[in-house]
Amino acid sequence: MDTIVAVATPPGRSAIGVIRLSGPRALEILRTLTQEEQLKPEPNRVKLKQLLANNPAEILDYALVSFFESPHSFTGEDMVEISCHGSPVILRQLLDLIQSLDARLAGAGEFTLRACKNGKMNLSQAEAVRDLINAQTRAAAVQATRQLRGELSSALQPWKSDLIQVIVRLESAVEFVEDDLPQLQVEELTNRVRSVVAGVGELARTYASGHLLRDGIKVAIIGRPNVGKSSVFNRLVRCDRAIVTDVAGTTRDSITESISLRGVPVSITDTAGIREAEDKIEEIGVERTHRAIADADLLVVVVDNTSQLSPEDRAVLSQAAGATHIVAINKCDLVAAPGVSVELETQTKMVHVSALTGIGFEDLTAAIMEPFGAIDAESVGILVTDSRHYDLLRRTQASLESALELLADNAGEELVLVGLHNALRFLGEITGETTTEDILSEIFKTFCIGK
Numbered sequence: 001m002d003t004i005v006a007v008a009t010p011p012g013r014s015a016i017g018v019i020r021l022s023g024p025r026a027l028e029i030l031r032t033l034t035q036e037e038q039l040k041p042e043p044n045r046v047k048l049k050q051l052l053a054n055n056p057a058e059i060l061d062y063a064l065v066s067f068f069e070s071p072h073s074f075t076g077e078d079m080v081e082i083s084c085h086g087s088p089v090i091l092r093q094l095l096d097l098i099q100s101l102d103a104r105l106a107g108a109g110e111f112t113l114r115a116c117k118n119g120k121m122n123l124s125q126a127e128a129v130r131d132l133i134n135a136q137t138r139a140a141a142v143q144a145t146r147q148l149r150g151e152l153s154s155a156l157q158p159w160k161s162d163l164i165q166v167i168v169r170l171e172s173a174v175e176f177v178e179d180d181l182p183q184l185q186v187e188e189l190t191n192r193v194r195s196v197v198a199g200v201g202e203l204a205r206t207y208a209s210g211h212l213l214r215d216g217i218k219v220a221i222i223g224r225p226n227v228g229k230s231s232v233f234n235r236l237v238r239c240d241r242a243i244v245t246d247v248a249g250t251t252r253d254s255i256t257e258s259i260s261l262r263g264v265p266v267s268i269t270d271t272a273g274i275r276e277a278e279d280k281i282e283e284i285g286v287e288r289t290h291r292a293i294a295d296a297d298l299l300v301v302v303v304d305n306t307s308q309l310s311p312e313d314r315a316v317l318s319q320a321a322g323a324t325h326i327v328a329i330n331k332c333d334l335v336a337a338p339g340v341s342v343e344l345e346t347q348t349k350m351v352h353v354s355a356l357t358g359i360g361f362e363d364l365t366a367a368i369m370e371p372f373g374a375i376d377a378e379s380v381g382i383l384v385t386d387s388r389h390y391d392l393l394r395r396t397q398a399s400l401e402s403a404l405e406l407l408a409d410n411a412g413e414e415l416v417l418v419g420l421h422n423a424l425r426f427l428g429e430i431t432g433e434t435t436t437e438d439i440l441s442e443i444f445k446t447f448c449i450g451k
C-alpha cells in the first residue's frame with residue numbers, strides 16, 4: 001500500500017492549513033520533515049514541531065503535528081496530520097516536499113475509501129461523510145450525521161438476517177427434502193418475506209422528501225415587468241440583493257441566491273420581466289428567464305394586484321401552466337383592481353402577498369414547499385437521501401415481490417432463491433459488502449480531495 005497525502009483544508013489563505021498523510025511511510029516522512037530521525041511521537045497527541053526543508057536546512061514553518069497509529073486512525077493506517085499556517089505558499093512547498101519523499105497525492109475521497117476498505121466504516125457511512133461535508137442546511141447535516149452513526153445500516157440489518165434465515169430454510173429444503181415444503185412452512189416464510197418487503201418499501205418512500213434535503217429545489221420567480229418580482233425575491237432571501245425601481249425592465253440578468261426553507265436548501269432565481277424585448281440586452285435577459293424556467297422545479301408567477309391581468313400576464317401564466325407553479329398576487333397592501341383574483345380562481349395555488357409589508361410571506365413559503373411534501377428531518381427517523389440507496393431499495397423490493405409470487409405459485413425453491421439472493425445482494429450494496437470495485441471508484445469520485 002502506498003502513502004497518500006493531501007491538503008484537507010479549502011484552497012486559499014486561512015489561519016491554519018491541514019495536511020494529511022496516510023500509509024506505511026507517514027511516520028518516516030514526518031521524521032524527515034522534522035529532521036528528527038528517532039522521533040517516536042505519542043499517538044493521538046498534538047506536538048509543536050519545526051518543519052524543515054531538506055538541504056540546506058531551512059525552517060519552512062512551525063506546525064502542530066499529530067500521529068495516529070494503525071489501526072486506531074480514521075483510515076486504519078498510520079496517519080499524520082500537520083496543522084501549519086494556512087499560507088498557500090507553505091502548503092504548496094510542504095506538499096511538494098512530501099511527494100518527493102515517496103508519497104503520492106490522494107485521489108478524491110481516497111482517505112475515506114481506505115477507511116472503508118479497512119473496515120473502519122461501511123459504504124453508507126462513508127457516503128454520509130461526504131454528505132455531511134456537502135450539507136447545505138442544518139436538517140441535511142442532521143440526516144448525514146444519523147447515517148454516519150450507522151442508522152441506515154442498522155435499519156437494514158434485521159431484514160438481512162430475516163432473508164438469510166429464509167434462504168437457509170429454502171436451501172436445506174432443496175438439499176434434503178424430496179417433497180415440497182409443507183404448507184405451514186411456506187406460509188411462515190411468505191410472511192417473513194412480506195414483512196421485509198413492507199419495511200423496505202416504507203424506507204424507500206422516505207426518499208421523496210429525503211432527496212430534497214440533499215439536492216434541494218430550484219425556484220424561479222417570473223412575471224411581466226414591474227409586478228414586483230425582485231421585491232418578492234429580496235424579501236424571500238432576506239437581503240436587498242436585486243435592484244428594485246419603478247422602471248419596467250429593471251432586472252436585466254437572472255440572479256440566484258440560496259436559502260433554507262424548513263431545512264430544505266432552496267435556490268431562488270429572480271428573472272428579467274417577460275415581454276417583447278426593447279433592446280439587445282433585454283432580449284438576452286428574457287432568454288435567460290426562459291432558461292431559468294426550464295431549469296426550475298417550481299415557478300412563482302408574480303402578478304400585480306392593482307391592475308387587471310394584461311396580455312403579458314396571460315402569456316406568462318400560460319407558459320407556467322405546464323409546470324409546477326403557484327401565483328403570487330403582489331402589492332396587496334394597495335387597493336385591488338376588480339376581478340384579478342376571480343379570474344385566477346381557476347388557476348393553481350394562489351397566494352396574496354405584499355413584498356412591501358411582508359404580508360402573506362408565511363403562506364408563500366408554505367405554498368412553495370407544499371408540492372414537495374412535508375419534511376421534519378429532525379423528528380422523523382432516518383430518511384433515504386441518496387439516489388443510489390433508493391434505487392437499491394427499489395430493486396430489493398422488486399426481487400422480493402417476484403420471489404413471493406413464485407412462492408405463491410409453488411414454483412421450485414431454486415427459483416424463489418434467485419430473487420432472495422438478489423435482494424440480499426442489493427441490500428449489501430448499500431453498505432458496501434457486495435459492491436464491486438468499479439462502482440466503489442465511481443462513488444468515491446464524488447468526494448472531495450483530502451477526505
Ligand SMILES: Nc1nc2c(ncn2[C@@H]2O[C@H](COP(=O)(O)OP(=O)(O)OP(=O)(O)O)[C@@H](O)[C@H]2O)c(=O)[nH]1
Pocket residue numbers: 223224225226227228229230231232243244245246247248249250251252271272273274330331332333334353354355356357
Ligand atoms: N406598494 C407596493 N409596491 C411594490 C410592492 N412590490 C413591489 N413594489 C414596487 O413595484 C415596483 C417594481 O418592483 P420590482 O421589484 O422592481 O418589480 P420587478 O417585477 O422586479 O420589475 P422588473 O425587474 O422591471 O421586471 C417598485 O417601485 C416597487 O417598489 C408591494 O408589495 N407593494
Ligand SMILES: [Mg+2]
Pocket residue numbers: 229230231242243244250251271272273
Ligand atoms: Mg426585477
